[in-house]
Amino acid sequence: MAQPLIQLEHVTKRFGDLTVLDDLNFEVGAGEKLALIGPSGSGKTTILRILMTLDDLSGGHILVDGEQLFHMPRGETLVPADEKHLHRMRAKIGMVFQHFNLFPHKCVLDNVTLAPILTQGVTPDAANKRAMELLDMVGMAEKATAMPSQLSGGQKQRVAIARALALQPKIMLFDEVTSALDPELVEEVLAVMHLLARETDMTMLLVTHEMSFAHDFADRILFFDRGKIVESGPPSEIFVNPQEERTKAFLKKVVAAGQRV
Numbered sequence: 001m002a003q004p005l006i007q008l009e010h011v012t013k014r015f016g017d018l019t020v021l022d023d024l025n026f027e028v029g030a031g032e033k034l035a036l037i038g039p040s041g042s043g044k045t046t047i048l049r050i051l052m053t054l055d056d057l058s059g060g061h062i063l064v065d066g067e068q069l070f071h072m073p074r075g076e077t078l079v080p081a082d083e084k085h086l087h088r089m090r091a092k093i094g095m096v097f098q099h100f101n102l103f104p105h106k107c108v109l110d111n112v113t114l115a116p117i118l119t120q121g122v123t124p125d126a127a128n129k130r131a132m133e134l135l136d137m138v139g140m141a142e143k144a145t146a147m148p149s150q151l152s153g154g155q156k157q158r159v160a161i162a163r164a165l166a167l168q169p170k171i172m173l174f175d176e177v178t179s180a181l182d183p184e185l186v187e188e189v190l191a192v193m194h195l196l197a198r199e200t201d202m203t204m205l206l207v208t209h210e211m212s213f214a215h216d217f218a219d220r221i222l223f224f225d226r227g228k229i230v231e232s233g234p235p236s237e238i239f240v241n242p243q244e245e246r247t248k249a250f251l252k253k254v255v256a257a258g259q260r261v
């Protein structure tokens, strides 16, 4: 593996009595494209939320770019050291959510420029220039002055991707970015993600229920069940020749539901 950019060591996450992540250990190499797959409720989204510091940690360590993400105990959990540290670590990571989360009262361009101007001190001119390049890349430059309510789900998601990229993160997290979309809009978002995977050296973590996309996109697949990694490997191994019974059963179900893997 290339130099690890993300390292999870003995990561545990509990919500009350429920253990959602159970002593997880894995690394993500710089530039690696990793897909997390597994049954509903297995803890995939929780991993992304913790990396984004939207949830805290119950135990273990996470290193991003060689630095601890969480290190102050608070009650039974670990939280980031302070606001300054949190801000610096968050700048390394961008996240795109299932439900877009665009600012509804801002136009497309302002959605993309707001965070760089407010959090990184980028001048409005420079932020606009970069935003227009990104909107062009995701095929949304012509909609720069449109409001989110005037966009389709696929268009909103492409703006959300541009918005996350505007902060120039090293790592991008994608949580089920196509599952809220009508089927005919899925392809346009997947095309943008393929473009990013192909043409950037960003480290990308993807949670998806679309196996064919995970297959085409990822360098490596992690198959999760009940908060543990059951199996990991390149798509050509996991999808073609899975070793573990739980992986086989999961893929069988997926195929029975009509998906290509």
Ligand SMILES: Nc1ncnc2c1ncn2[C@@H]1O[C@H](COP(=O)(O)OP(=O)(O)OP(=O)(O)O)[C@@H](O)[C@H]1O
Pocket (backbone or CB within 6 Å): 015, 018, 020, 038, 039, 040, 041, 042, 043, 044, 045, 046, 047, 207
């Ligand atoms: N804030 C929370 N409070 C309590 N339980 C939670 C919370 N967030 C997640 N959970 C529980 O943690 C478990 C893992 O959830 P998570 O969303 O990470 O699973 P997932 O693998 O991403 O599922 P899906 O594929 O359906 O999105 C689930 O049982 C969920 O109900």
